[in-house]
Every structure is written in structure tokens, then in C-alpha cells.
Amino acid sequence: MIPERLYNGIIWLGLIAFGLLAYFIDEPYWLTLATRAMIFAIAGLGLNLVLGYGGMISFGHAAFFGIGGYAVGILATHAQTYDPIFAGFITLTGTQFMPYTWAIAVIAGGIGAALIGAISLRTQGAYFIMITLAFGQMFYYFAISWPAYGGEDGMSIYLRGGFPGANTLRPFDFFWVTFGVLTAVILLIRTLNASPFGLSLNAVRQTPERVETVGISPFRLRMTAFIISGMITALAGALFADLNKYVSPSMFSWTISGEIMIFVILGGVARLMGPVVGAIVFVTLEELLGGVSDHWHLYLGILLLLIVLFAKGGITGALTRKTQVQHG
Amino acid sequence: MTLLFIEQILNGVQLGVMLFLMAAGLTLVFGVMGLINLAHGSLYMVGAFAAAAVAASTGSFLLGVVASIVAAAVAGVLIEMLVIRRLYGRDHLDQVLATFALILIFSEGTRMVFGSFPLYLQIPPALAGPITLPGGIEYPLFRLTLIVIGLIVAFALYLLITKTRLGIQIQAGEEDREMISALGIDISKLYTFVFALGAALAGLSGALVGTLQSVEVGMGEPVLITAFVVIVIGGIGSIQGALIGAILVGLTQTLGAFLLPSLSITLFGSPDTGQVLSSMLIYILMALVLLFRPQGLMGVKT
Amino acid sequence: MAEPVLSVRNISKSFGAIHASKNVTLDVQPGEIHALIGPNGAGKSTLIKQIAGGMKPDTGSVHFLGQDVTALNTVQRARLGLGRSFQVSAVIPDFTVVENITLALHGREQSALQKLTNAFSKQSLIAEAKNHATRTKLNTRLNIRASALAHGERRRLEIAMALALKPKVFLLDEPMAGLGNEGAAELTTLLSDLKREAPILLVEHDMDAVFALADRISVLVYGEVIATGTTQEIRSNKAVKAAYLGEEDFA
Numbered sequence A: 001m002i003p004e005r006l007y008n009g010i011i012w013l014g015l016i017a018f019g020l021l022a023y024f025i026d027e028p029y030w031l032t033l034a035t036r037a038m039i040f041a042i043a044g045l046g047l048n049l050v051l052g053y054g055g056m057i058s059f060g061h062a063a064f065f066g067i068g069g070y071a072v073g074i075l076a077t078h079a080q081t082y083d084p085i086f087a088g089f090i091t092l093t094g095t096q097f098m099p100y101t102w103a104i105a106v107i108a109g110g111i112g113a114a115l116i117g118a119i120s121l122r123t124q125g126a127y128f129i130m131i132t133l134a135f136g137q138m139f140y141y142f143a144i145s146w147p148a149y150g151g152e153d154g155m156s157i158y159l160r161g162g163f164p165g166a167n168t169l170r171p172f173d174f175f176w177v178t179f180g181v182l183t184a185v186i187l188l189i190r191t192l193n194a195s196p197f198g199l200s201l202n203a204v205r206q207t208p209e210r211v212e213t214v215g216i217s218p219f220r221l222r223m224t225a226f227i228i229s230g231m232i233t234a235l236a237g238a239l240f241a242d243l244n245k246y247v248s249p250s251m252f253s254w255t256i257s258g259e260i261m262i263f264v265i266l267g268g269v270a271r272l273m274g275p276v277v278g279a280i281v282f283v284t285l286e287e288l289l290g291g292v293s294d295h296w297h298l299y300l301g302i303l304l305l306l307i308v309l310f311a312k313g314g315i316t317g318a319l320t321r322k323t324q325v326q327h328g
Numbered sequence B: 001m002t003l004l005f006i007e008q009i010l011n012g013v014q015l016g017v018m019l020f021l022m023a024a025g026l027t028l029v030f031g032v033m034g035l036i037n038l039a040h041g042s043l044y045m046v047g048a049f050a051a052a053a054v055a056a057s058t059g060s061f062l063l064g065v066v067a068s069i070v071a072a073a074v075a076g077v078l079i080e081m082l083v084i085r086r087l088y089g090r091d092h093l094d095q096v097l098a099t100f101a102l103i104l105i106f107s108e109g110t111r112m113v114f115g116s117f118p119l120y121l122q123i124p125p126a127l128a129g130p131i132t133l134p135g136g137i138e139y140p141l142f143r144l145t146l147i148v149i150g151l152i153v154a155f156a157l158y159l160l161i162t163k164t165r166l167g168i169q170i171q172a173g174e175e176d177r178e179m180i181s182a183l184g185i186d187i188s189k190l191y192t193f194v195f196a197l198g199a200a201l202a203g204l205s206g207a208l209v210g211t212l213q214s215v216e217v218g219m220g221e222p223v224l225i226t227a228f229v230v231i232v233i234g235g236i237g238s239i240q241g242a243l244i245g246a247i248l249v250g251l252t253q254t255l256g257a258f259l260l261p262s263l264s265i266t267l268f269g270s271p272d273t274g275q276v277l278s279s280m281l282i283y284i285l286m287a288l289v290l291l292f293r294p295q296g297l298m299g300v301k302t
Numbered sequence C: 001m002a003e004p005v006l007s008v009r010n011i012s013k014s015f016g017a018i019h020a021s022k023n024v025t026l027d028v029q030p031g032e033i034h035a036l037i038g039p040n041g042a043g044k045s046t047l048i049k050q051i052a053g054g055m056k057p058d059t060g061s062v063h064f065l066g067q068d069v070t071a072l073n074t075v076q077r078a079r080l081g082l083g084r085s086f087q088v089s090a091v092i093p094d095f096t097v098v099e100n101i102t103l104a105l106h107g108r109e110q111s112a113l114q115k116l117t118n119a120f121s122k123q124s125l126i127a128e129a130k131n132h133a134t135r136t137k138l139n140t141r142l143n144i145r146a147s148a149l150a151h152g153e154r155r156r157l158e159i160a161m162a163l164a165l166k167p168k169v170f171l172l173d174e175p176m177a178g179l180g181n182e183g184a185a186e187l188t189t190l191l192s193d194l195k196r197e198a199p200i201l202l203v204e205h206d207m208d209a210v211f212a213l214a215d216r217i218s219v220l221v222y223g224e225v226i227a228t229g230t231t232q233e234i235r236s237n238k239a240v241k242a243a244y245l246g247e248e249d250f251a
């Protein structure tokens, strides 16, 4: 058992070391795998904010992942065909400049989360789970039946989006761009969790009636968390679209919601680096087991079942002791 | 047009009663044991595969249907005793995760046994072809049979729950989980039975719907999610709510897919908008119900 | 009389056949402790809930600082200055004593949705939290999680969190429940001190405490206020005696 802070630092430095190692021994595939894991980690960090800290069991985060992906896909398609998205009193053109596409993906994810949250956050418990799952599925069917952007077939992005100072086509560069985003998101979550907002969110998970009586609205807390969470997961979706140079309705599928949840559970619920560890372990297992057996989902299922029944707290819970902060 | 419309209404009811078979088990298990079971769709799939395998090897559709019920019930008893019963006292997150894990295991297990290609169940010759209904409507006999089966099951469930000792125990369980143990009822047997009952209904509906569509891995989850929409609309834990919600969702889905594209052609000159809208219609219905009655149509306010 | 801080006017509330509040009218004057007593199930907690905002009355209204607050929710009422404690402790189990009190302070300062600074970085806030802990004799337990506190300590933490809100009125639902004689005596001293900061509507079973503390007492039976008056008036009230006949602690 090591202190959680040390553990967090080791994970973060480990990613840097891995990036450098893969570069020097010239394994671009490793870099791409690690990039994939980091993107999943970002999605999981988003979910962990509502699931772990806020206690809201969202089984619909694929909606935000897909929204982020489609934002990038749509912008790229218009950029590639020089066909404006909207031409009227103002003209909106497509773009493949990552900071822009990220911003739009994040805004779209926030709007999606506000809409889903406005309805689902009026309920709790089992209702909330079922409703988020249902809305996720709604987006899935929407993407399938929407012919303008590829329908069932999705869209190809012929050229990965650009980032100033990086050649994102090189796995090495894209790895560092993603690492930068991951680091920013980790810092954001850490800041949020340590703030009065985080304190209240953690309180609302446990005793919402108390939070009300001290004059803080549980609904507003949950809604704020849900929107930020949707934005973060949408950002992951945006990166995922650029990683694969392809988006399809499967980004919205309920299995994605389940997998994002697995990242959080494997790594450790409500632990800062939980989703990062979970995503790394997930991608590693997928690569190792998926390579030797077609049935790696079977092993994943068994592993998940064992963790839920016998090892709550996930990997982080097993390896660290929670730092008990002394305030005075 | 009216004939076509009536046919679509019947299709909606048919979809509705099949959804009811799924939703009834989900809502019973939630009402009595407080468990949210994502693996319910897997039991639907198990039923469909059992039916397809038995019907193919014996040539009897009826045996296939029997097999679907038995296989799903047995699978239900097994997972209840091995996994589910450890989850009753746990929070919803654990339940969701563990039953999600069961989906992965069931899906992959089925793929290992049956492969990735879809199987097909043939409509039995005696039920193939159309039947002429009063008013001159030609309607597929098999679909009509599904409606009848669904209604019979709904009625049987109603009798079981209101008229039998077992039903009273189930109701007592929904009211107050501590009470039934105070009444000296063997809770763990009751729970296993309720779970197996729900599983059997899911398996039956898998076999019946599988005959209309195809039998393949992953077939259960879209139905599961639609069944969630049904019970959210009806009110979680309420069987009547499940029936009303199921018929509402069945009709909305079917009529939406029938009417909206043509409406969209007249309005916008293309069916696209209508198609997009119709794919989202039941979720919009759910959202509307939640706006006005967050506890669902038949749910009790807490 | 001065303008009451809090007044409940003609509140009724039924649960099916149970009338938990029947045309209840009472008020809390500046500087007083108004005790609400009555047998179990009389509707005391239900009344507190309707005052605090967690439950809407069927008919009637609640007025606070001259404003009709009947339509406001719990959060809005808390912000206006209603400081409530729960009959069954509702503190945050995983939070330490300081964290619980600091949460209340952030509620009062409305910083939860505004500031991204560290919740514990402001020294004056932490000092204040410790201050409230000291007043409720929790100063040696600052970094103990609420779930690990003894029952009596958790009751005091409830009070500390209400204190931290600097409310305009305290609504305390059986703060002494399960405290034992010594604990109740200590809390009695604290409450008599507290009333200088804000008037208190005190629901309490402990009659010694009620008679020691209360300026006025209202008696609730089957949802109905059968008497309101000073301690003397209530002691000698026939209806009250009849309602409490056989209850030994009514001495």
C-alpha cells in the first residue's frame, strides 16, 4: 500500500516514460495503443465526476462520446469538401484545427448533457440509470437514421485534424497532444474535487437532504457536474474520432457506455487516477487477450464480476491508502 | 389507407405485448427484490437460441417454444443462485455492473457455442400465411397468435398475482421486504421463483420475436433498453404500468415509423426528417411522461 | 408583541386518513425558545419539515421574516436563514467533523457554485469551523469521520452545522434524543446560550430540558395544537394533563 499521491504521480510519469520508450525503440503501434488508452481515460475521468464523486450512475455516457466524435466528423467533412455547414447571415465552415474542433465538441457535449440532465436528474436511483441508458440509445438511433452524415455507415475523416506545432499524423506527436489534454483534464478534476463545489458534490452523494438544508441546491450541483462530465467525455470522443479517422453510430452504442463505466470500476471509483489506470488495464487486456482469443469479452465479464463481488475499490483501492487530509 | 392503418395498429399491439413479456419480468424483479437487471436481455437471447436449436433438431416449433421457456428459466435460476442473490442488498451500481458482466459472459458464451452467424426460426406451417379478420383485413396469423399469447400471459400473470397465495406473497414483497420474512415465507425460494418467472417470460418473448426477426448474439439489449423505456413510462415496479407502457410504446414506435416518413414527404419533400424523428419518438414520449409524471404513469409518488 | 420571526398559519397536512397537521398555528418571537412537545406520532417532525421546506402543506402558509415562504423550497428557505437539525442525524458520514462544518460554511457563503479555490484554503473559514466545533465540544474530534463519531457527538455535529449557517431561526428536531442525562444537561446549557443568537423552535421529548429552557411551549396532539403558553400555563393546563396522563416524565 502506497499513498495515493505517490501512486498518482507514478502513473503520470509512467505514461511519459512509456511514450519516450516506445519512441526510442520505434514502436509506433505502442504509441497508438497508449493514445487510445489515454482517450478512454479522459472519457472515464468525465464519467467518474458524476459516477464516483456525484453518485449518479449514468449508463448513457456514450451519448457524449458520440457527440464529440460526430462534432469532429461533421466539421472535418465540411472542411474537406469546402462546403459550409451553414451559409446565411453568417457563414460557418468546417475546420480541422483541433483547438476549434475540440471547443465545438465540448460545447455540443455540454448542450447534450444539459438536455439529458434536465430530464434525467429530476429522478434518482434506478430511474436515472434506465433513463440515461435510454437517452444514450436515442442518440444511437438518431445517428443511424440521420442520412446527411453517413447514417449507419458513419463518416471517414481523411486527414487527422491539426494541432499547432505538432504533426498529428505521426503517432508520437498525437500521443503528446493527447497526453497534454489528459493532463489538463486530470488537473481540472483535481481542482474541482478540492473546491467547495467538489466538497458539496461529495456530500450530495451521501446525504442530499443535508446539502439542501445548508442552502446548496442538489439539483444544481448534479446538473453542473453532469454538464462538465458530458463536456469531458465529448472531448474524449473528439480525440477518438481523430485517432481512428472515422466516426460511426457505434460510438453511441450502449456498450461504449458500459466500457467507460468499466474503466472507472477497474481503476477505482471516485479515485483521481482510477479511470486512467482502468483504461490502461482495459486496453492492455484487450490487446493481450484479444490477440490470443476471440473471446476476450468473456474474460472481461468474469473479471468485472469478480471485481464487483469481491474487490470494490478496483486496482487503486487495492494498491493505495486514501490520504486522510488533516484540516487543522 | 384505413385497412393499412388498422394493420399498423395491430402491429403496434403485437410489439407492445412482446415488450410486455420483457418488461413484466424486469419490473417484477425490481419491485420484489429491488434489483435492476441488465442481463434480462441475455435471458431473452437464451430463449431465442434454445428455441432455434431445438426447433431445428426436432422440427417442432412448439417444442422450440417450450425449450425457450425452460432454458431461460434454468439460466435464470442458475444466475440467481450464483450471482444475483449476492446483489440484493447491494447498491444499484454493483447491480448494474455485475449484470453488465453477465451480459458479456452470456453473449460471448453464446457466440462460442453457436458462432457469430444469425439463426432463423421458421414460422410453423399451421400459423403461416394471413388470416382474414372481420372487416376484410388480411393479417398475418402468426402475429395475431403473438398478440393472443401475450394477452393470455398478461391475464395469467394477473391471476397469479391477485388470486394465488404465491401472488399475495409477491405483493407483500413489493410492499415491504421485511414483512415477508416475518410472515415465515422462505424469501430466498420466493426470490428465485420470481427471478425464474421473469426469465421464462423473457425467454418466451425471445423465441416468439426471434421467429419474426433473426436469432443472434446481441439481440437482447436493444429490446432490454426499450423495455426500460416501457417501465419508466409505466412506473417501475408496477405490472399494470408495464402493460400500459408496453402497449403505448409499441403503438408509438409502429405508428411513428408508419406515419412520420410519409408526413415528412408531404411537408419537406423527403422522408428523412420523419425517419429521424420516428427513431427517437419513444424516447421523446418517455421524456414527456417524465416531465409531467416523474414517477411514471402508474407509479406511486415517493 | 414584536413581529414574530417565524409564523405558521393554519397549516394542515394529511397522509391518507392520518391528519399529521390539523390547522396548526404558532409563531416564534425574537429572542425566545418556543418548545413544541407532544407524544410520539403527534406530527412534530412533519411540522418541522413543512417549515423547513421539505414538505408542502395541504393548506395554510409559513411566514418567515415577514415574507410568505410557503412556495419556496428547502434551499431557498435555508438561504433566508432557517437553520435546521434533523431528528435522525443527517451529517455526511465520510466527512470529518471539520469537513462537515466547512460544508455548512460554504453553504452560507454560497461558494459551492462560484469558486474554484480549494475548499479548505481560507484560514478564517477553517478557524470559524473549529470555533463551532469547540462550542459543541467537538474540538478534540476535528479530524474524525462522522461515521466514527459516537451518537451524542453526531447529535452535536448536527447543532454545529446549524450554528455555522448563522441562521435567523433554529429549527431543532429532538436534539437531545438518546443523549443521556449528562449529554442533555450540556446541550441545555448550549441551547440557552444559542438563543441569544437566534430564536429557537425546539421539538423535544426531554421534559426537564423543555421546562428549563422554553419561554413558551406549544403542545401538539394528533396534529392539533391543544395549548400554547408559558411553562406555568402549560403545567397547569387541564387538556395537556389529560393528554399526557400517565406519562411519568411530565412532572
Ligand SMILES: Nc1ncnc2c1ncn2[C@@H]1O[C@H](COP(=O)(O)OP(=O)(O)O)[C@@H](O)[C@H]1O
Binding pocket: C015, C018, C020, C038, C039, C040, C041, C042, C043, C044, C045, C046, C047
Ligand atoms: N411521509 C409520510 N407518509 C405517511 N405518513 C406519515 C409520513 N410522515 C409522517 N407520517 C405520519 O404522520 C404522523 C406524524 O408523524 P411525525 O411528524 O413523525 O410525528 P412526531 O415527530 O411527532 O413523532 C405519524 O402518524 C406518522 O406515521
Ligand SMILES: [Mg+2]
Binding pocket: C044, C045, C046, C087
Ligand atoms: Mg419526530
